Amino acid sequence: MEIEKIEELIEEKEYVRANEALSTMNEADVTEILAACDPYKTLLLFRMLPKRLAAEVFSRFTPEQQLDIVSSVTSEELKDIVNELYFDDKVDLIEEMPANMVKKILSVTGEKERELINQFLNYPEDSAGSLMTIEYVDLKKHMTVRQALDRIKKTGMNKETIYTCYVTDAERRLEGIVSLRTLVTSDEDLVIGDIMEPDIVRVNTHDDQENVAHSFKKYGYLALPVIDNENRLTGIITVDDIIDIMEQEATEDFQRMAAMSPSEEAYLSTGVFAMAWQRLPWLLILMVSATFTGRIMGRYENILTQAVVLSAFIPMLMDTGGNSGSQTSTLVIRGLALGDITTRDWWKVIWKEMSVSFLVGVALAVTNFVRLLLLEKIETPIALTVSITIVVTVMAAKIVGGVLPLIAKLLKIDPAIMAGPLITTIVDALALMVYFVAATALLGL
Amino acid sequence: MEIEKIEELIEEKEYVRANEALSTMNEADVTEILAACDPYKTLLLFRMLPKRLAAEVFSRFTPEQQLDIVSSVTSEELKDIVNELYFDDKVDLIEEMPANMVKKILSVTGEKERELINQFLNYPEDSAGSLMTIEYVDLKKHMTVRQALDRIKKTGMNKETIYTCYVTDAERRLEGIVSLRTLVTSDEDLVIGDIMEPDIVRVNTHDDQENVAHSFKKYGYLALPVIDNENRLTGIITVDDIIDIMEQEATEDFQRMAAMSPSEEAYLSTGVFAMAWQRLPWLLILMVSATFTGRIMGRYENILTQAVVLSAFIPMLMDTGGNSGSQTSTLVIRGLALGDITTRDWWKVIWKEMSVSFLVGVALAVTNFVRLLLLEKIETPIALTVSITIVVTVMAAKIVGGVLPLIAKLLKIDPAIMAGPLITTIVDALALMVYFVAATALLGL
Numbered sequence: 028m029e030i031e032k033i034e035e036l037i038e039e040k041e042y043v044r045a046n047e048a049l050s051t052m053n054e055a056d057v058t059e060i061l062a063a064c065d066p067y068k069t070l071l072l073f074r075m076l077p078k079r080l081a082a083e084v085f086s087r088f089t090p091e092q093q094l095d096i097v098s099s100v101t102s103e104e105l106k107d108i109v110n111e112l113y114f115d116d117k118v119d120l121i122e123e124m125p126a127n128m129v130k131k132i133l134s135v136t137g138e139k140e141r142e143l144i145n146q147f148l149n150y151p152e153d154s155a156g157s158l159m160t161i162e163y164v165d166l167k168k169h170m171t172v173r174q175a176l177d178r179i180k181k182t183g184m185n186k187e188t189i190y191t192c193y194v195t196d197a198e199r200r201l202e203g204i205v206s207l208r209t210l211v212t213s214d215e216d217l218v219i220g221d222i223m224e225p226d227i228v229r230v231n232t233h234d235d236q237e238n239v240a241h242s243f244k245k246y247g248y249l250a251l252p253v254i255d256n257e258n259r260l261t262g263i264i265t266v267d268d269i270i271d272i273m274e275q276e277a278t279e280d281f282q283r284m285a286a287m288s289p290s291e292e293a294y295l296s297t298g299v300f301a302m303a304w305q306r307l308p309w310l311l312i313l314m315v316s317a318t319f320t321g322r323i324m325g326r327y328e329n330i331l332t333q334a335v336v337l338s339a340f341i342p343m344l345m346d347t348g349g350n351s352g353s354q355t356s357t358l359v360i361r362g363l364a365l366g367d368i369t370t371r372d373w374w375k376v377i378w379k380e381m382s383v384s385f386l387v388g389v390a391l392a393v394t395n396f397v398r399l400l401l402l403e404k405i406e407t408p409i410a411l412t413v414s415i416t417i418v419v420t421v422m423a424a425k426i427v428g429g430v431l432p433l434i435a436k437l438l439k440i441d442p443a444i445m446a447g448p449l450i451t452t453i454v455d456a457l458a459l460m461v462y463f464v465a466a467t468a469l470l471g472l
Numbered sequence: 473m474e475i476e477k478i479e480e481l482i483e484e485k486e487y488v489r490a491n492e493a494l495s496t497m498n499e500a501d502v503t504e505i506l507a508a509c510d511p512y513k514t515l516l517l518f519r520m521l522p523k524r525l526a527a528e529v530f531s532r533f534t535p536e537q538q539l540d541i542v543s544s545v546t547s548e549e550l551k552d553i554v555n556e557l558y559f560d561d562k563v564d565l566i567e568e569m570p571a572n573m574v575k576k577i578l579s580v581t582g583e584k585e586r587e588l589i590n591q592f593l594n595y596p597e598d599s600a601g602s603l604m605t606i607e608y609v610d611l612k613k614h615m616t617v618r619q620a621l622d623r624i625k626k627t628g629m630n631k632e633t634i635y636t637c638y639v640t641d642a643e644r645r646l647e648g649i650v651s652l653r654t655l656v657t658s659d660e661d662l663v664i665g666d667i668m669e670p671d672i673v674r675v676n677t678h679d680d681q682e683n684v685a686h687s688f689k690k691y692g693y694l695a696l697p698v699i700d701n702e703n704r705l706t707g708i709i710t711v712d713d714i715i716d717i718m719e720q721e722a723t724e725d726f727q728r729m730a731a732m733s734p735s736e737e738a739y740l741s742t743g744v745f746a747m748a749w750q751r752l753p754w755l756l757i758l759m760v761s762a763t764f765t766g767r768i769m770g771r772y773e774n775i776l777t778q779a780v781v782l783s784a785f786i787p788m789l790m791d792t793g794g795n796s797g798s799q800t801s802t803l804v805i806r807g808l809a810l811g812d813i814t815t816r817d818w819w820k821v822i823w824k825e826m827s828v829s830f831l832v833g834v835a836l837a838v839t840n841f842v843r844l845l846l847l848e849k850i851e852t853p854i855a856l857t858v859s860i861t862i863v864v865t866v867m868a869a870k871i872v873g874g875v876l877p878l879i880a881k882l883l884k885i886d887p888a889i890m891a892g893p894l895i896t897t898i899v900d901a902l903a904l905m906v907y908f909v910a911a912t913a914l915l916g917l
Contacts, residue, residue: 052671055691179656183656184653189653190694208634208635226498244715245500247715270692273718277722278806278810281725285892293810294824299828302828303828303835306796307831307835310795310799310836311835314840320787320788321785321786325784331783336770336773338776339767339770341769342786343766345787350896353892353893357729357730357732358727360726365719365738368739368740379739382744383751387755447892448794451791451795
């Protein structure tokens with residue numbers, strides 16, 4: 028049934044018919060429909076959903092929506108939801124809920140699971156451990172393909188993925204992986220130890236999620252095993268979670284590069300004060316830094332008084348410098364994030380930026396020179412001063428824009444900070460100094 | 473074996489031992505090792521690889537490396553590689569190769585396949601059709617689970633994925649999907665028509681890749697079917713290809729937002745002239761636009777001559793305005809790209825930016841006012857002029873930064889163009905106008 032029709036049914040309070048339709052739909056669409064209702068109807072419809080679907084929908088809700096549900100349902104209902112959740116979603120839920128709700132949730136989970144949840148809560152934020160789940164298929168080396176398939180048939184429906192199976196020894200150490208593709212295309216009498224892949228790509232519980240995402244991209248796997256320092260298998264991470272992480276990492280970079288503290292919350296659901304707070308610190312820092320540029324203007328005040336026409340070119344020079352630097356820093360920051368550029372490429376970056384910036388700078392300067400002479404009828408010495416400043420500024424801006432992200436990477440600072448806004452502030456000062464020095468020399472001031 | 477050890481073997485020309493080691497490794501690592509060798513050794517080692525691995529490595533090479541291989545191997549060797557390639561990789565290869573190599577490649581493919589390749593080459597760039605492959609498992613409604621599993625066992629190793637199977641009728645119309653998870657956990661006598669999922673998420677051959685990526689993110693599937701306008705199944709797209717697309721789309725946005733033409737090529741492998749050409753047009757446009765700001769300076773020359781101290785604050789005002797606008801435009805552009813913000817959220821964005829910018833603007837202005845009075849010993853009227861300009865500029869910048877990406881979206885222009893550099897140019901002019909008007913009023917000039 029189409030989404031609009033169900034929304035109509037809900038509008039008309041035909042809840043039973045709406046529920047019948049929802050029960051046959053996929054969880055992403057159901058979540059979308061319920062999230063768009065008013066809270067009372069969301070809760071009502073949610074309680075009517077089949078258990079499994081309810082849990083899937085619940086795990087896709089925002090923390091605010093989850094809180095609404097958790098605080099409204101009975102213990103019995105909550106137990107049904109929590110039992111159906113995958114372990115990683117359980118841990119996420121507990122991380123997001125306020126203390127009294129955490130208590131309510133833990134009261135409906137078994138003791139063993141409570142211990143495991145506590146252990147998982149200790150993994151650092153943004154680490155592989157905080158992303159992984161425990162519902163994987165584990166097999167033993169001595170099993171035959173038939174035994175393995177039987178085991179999957181029995182337990183497979185409760186696993187996050189069954190497409191990659193993990194072969195472990197008695198101490199839970201990871202010995203190999205075998206894909207379901209290999210299992211279903213192999214002779215049923217073969218032994219797992221003979222068909223498994225022993226050369227396994229793995230990540231450590233404490234690896235950063237950015238590195239985990241790199242491994243997924245490089246190898247193209249659907250899931251990766253997570254091991255602890257003793258090489259014991261502690262969980263798996265699946266590709267769908269990594270897609271979210273990749274978006275989140277890119278969003279963080281976008282925000283840092285525009286001089287903001289990164290935030291995971293969506294624009295429309297972030298409060299006004301939180302948003303002001305996300306933006307203010309860097310604006311303050313950059314505002315105060317820009318006074319340094321102002322000092323340079325102050326120092327050369329006499330030149331501006333003598334040739335006030337020079338001031339008209341200052342915005343253009345500052346903007347061109349800033350834009351040139353932002354271009355380069357963006358390319359280098361993104362190259363570092365994707366692994367295309369490493370800190371060993373130092374000289375390649377500098378050399379490339381010197382060549383490119385020379386070409387670009389000269390092209391801009393010549394255009395500008397011709398325009399000033401012919402269209403604006405500016406005197407030659409002034410046009411020359413402006414044009415020389417353009418070449419020098421563009422070159423300086425592009426080299427600074429290329430080098431600063433690399434320095435940040437070496438110092439283990441996020442290179443995304445060395446983006447447009449900061450580069451612009453630095454380049455502004457450079458541009459003005461070059462401008463006034465050139466003016467002093469060429470105009471005899 | 474570790475990568476360093478194999479590199480040592482290659483260094484010592486122990487090619488046979490190196491090949492033995494490479495043959496047991498996974499294709500991503502082999503690609504990395506071969507790509508790092510000099511071209512002669514790459515070719516030599518590549519020709520020694522087992523067929524299947526060679527094809528996998530080949531499909532991961534850059535077009536330049538592929539060209540090296542294609543032009544060096546014999547027709548017989550080329551046939552082996554091309555036969556082993558997945559269909560989407562074949563189409564990509566032919567798209568990238570020069571005409572004479574395309575001829576060489578087509579001469580080793582069968583006639584039927586040549587026709588299909590031609591058809592696929594006609595799909596628009598960045599469309600679902602240009603991403604899909606044809607190696608999927610198709611099942612019929614009347615089959616039993618056992619028959620389906622038998623079919624997969626026979627043909628599964630040559631499919632891009634077997635984890636989602638597609639149920640089609642005699643006219644190749646898509647009737648449902650069934651996951652391998654469902655197949656292996658179901659009773660072997662059940663009929664596919666009874667266990668398949670008839671409510672299928674699908675994309676059309678002409679859908680844009682960005683929308684395809686959205687569907688993958690929303691539903692979390694491992695593969696999506698691609699249908700033509702007659703609802704016939706023409707191919708599938710798998711999640712690993714979508715991960716590349718997502719990175720590519722984010723990279724394009726980063727580049728556009730830093731005033732560059734987007735390019736798919738990696739930083740280090742882009743030539744100097746190509747790179748200058750990628751950067752020059754926008755720098756030129758912005759440079760010429762900035763002269764408008766210069767005109768405003770020129771118009772108020774007499775004010776600057778009378779109170780030359782005012783010029784010292786111009787860089788700070790311009791930068792603060794530009795940075796404020798960039799913050800907002802970045803959030804809105806990213807929100808639009810992720811689907812968090814739609815063009816219907818017009819008033820919400822304006823309202824949020826008005827509130828946030830008021831808070832941020834006042835905080836910046838107060839800090840600045842106090843600093844100017846106490847630390848810099850500036851006269852009160854001038855400090856007041858600067859501070860009022862900050863509030864007005866920050867508010868104007870944030871509203872412009874919020875609205876322009878939305879207008880772009882409505883006009884079907886990429887919102888990423890309405891980012892920092894363009895916003896800065898507009899806001900610079902605004903900031904100066906406000907500044908001079910405030911100065912005229914407050915300083916009695």
